[in-house]
Amino acid sequence: MHGKEFILACLRSFFAIVTLVNVAVFVLGFTMDPERLFGYEVFLMPLIYGALGILPNIVMYSKRELKIRELLVRKAIQLVLIEGLVLFAVFYGDKNMGDHIPSIISIGVCIFLIYVIVNVIDWFQNYNLAKHMTKDLLEFQKNVKE
Numbered sequence: 328m329h330g331k332e333f334i335l336a337c338l339r340s341f342f343a344i345v346t347l348v349n350v351a352v353f354v355l356g357f358t359m360d361p362e363r364l365f366g367y368e369v370f371l372m373p374l375i376y377g378a379l380g381i382l383p384n385i386v387m388y389s390k391r392e393l394k395i396r397e398l399l400v401r402k403a404i405q406l407v408l409i410e411g412l413v414l415f416a417v418f419y420g421d422k423n424m425g426d427h428i429p430s431i432i433s434i435g436v437c438i439f440l441i442y443v444i445v446n447v448i449d450w451f452q453n454y455n456l457a458k459h460m461t462k463d464l465l466e467f468q469k470n471v472k473e
Contacts, residue, residue, distance in 0.1 A: 333384075333388055336384070336449065337381045337384050339448075339449065339452065340380070340381050340384065340445055340449065341377045341378070341380070341381050342377075343444070343445045343448050343449075344376070344377040344380040344381065344441060344445055345373045345374060345376075345377035347441040347444055347445065348372075348373040348376045348377060348380075348441065349373050351437040351440075351441060352372070352373065354437075355430075355433055355434070355437060359429075359430065359433065375416065376413055376416065379409070379412045379413050379416055380409055380412075380413065380441075380442075380445075382408075382412065383404075383405045383408035383409050383412070384405070386401050386404050386405045386408065387401055387402075387405060402446070406439070406442055409438060409442060410435060410438050410439070413434070413438050414431065414434060414435065414438070417434060418431065
């Protein structure tokens with residue numbers, strides 16, 4: 328995947344990530360700290376996390392089709408980068424990291440789940456596109472033969 332396809336895939340991932348981050352923030356916030364109230368600046372955080380979530384997509388960029396092993400290694404690197412970037416952004420400047428171990432684990436699990444869900448959504452979109460293209464190609468071949 329390269330060029331315009333890569334950019335469109337990044338945009339699809341961005342909006343899926345932002346939506347799922349909103350859900351994760353709601354669930355984690357409601358279960359871990361239901362008394363806390365936020366200001367309007369909190370509306371920017373899912374957008375920032377979404378941007379941080381698609382930055383490691385650069386690892387997936389390739390001008391040729393990746394082999395399965397290459398794809399899996401790049402996906403693992405991508406996940407580690409996303410986990411690191413988002414956790415760094417969430418806890419940057421916090422001097423008492425030891426006090427937040429349950430939060431760090433919860434956020435790390437949420438990042439992993441969001442990563443898996445976004446990749447499943449992407450796979451389904453690619454699968455449906457390939458299915459549609461195959462159908463169109465078969466129809467085109469049938470029309471050419473007639």
